[in-house]
Amino acid sequence: xxxxxxxxxxxxxxxxxxxxxxxxxxxxxxxVADAKSAxxxxxxxxxTRTLLVVAGVVVIAASLAYYLGSRAHRVIxxxx
Numbered sequence: 831x832x833x834x835x836x837x838x839x840x841x842x843x844x845x846x847x848x849x850x851x852x853x854x855x856x857x858x859x860x861x862v863a864d865a866k867s868a869x870x871x872x873x874x875x876x877x878t879r880t881l882l883v884v885a886g887v888v889v890i891a892a893s894l895a896y897y898l899g900s901r902a903h904r905v906i907x908x909x910x
């Protein structure tokens with residue numbers, strides 16, 4: 831005689847709606863935390879670079895405005 835092994839799986843545990851809701855909230859909280867840390871990492875590394883680019887653009891714009899203003903003044907003075 832051979833011994834029979836029980837190959838049936840036990841019935842699955844019932845999951846309540848509150849358990850599902852709680853698990854979904856945990857996943858959402860973890861996803862929000864991961865997204866915030868990713869954004870913070872990008873902002874920290876690019877903040878200095880962005881600040882330097884903006885400062886460079888402001889300097890170029892001010893130089894161009896000064897140059898064009900001085901040329902316009904020369905034209906007005908020479909026409910008088």
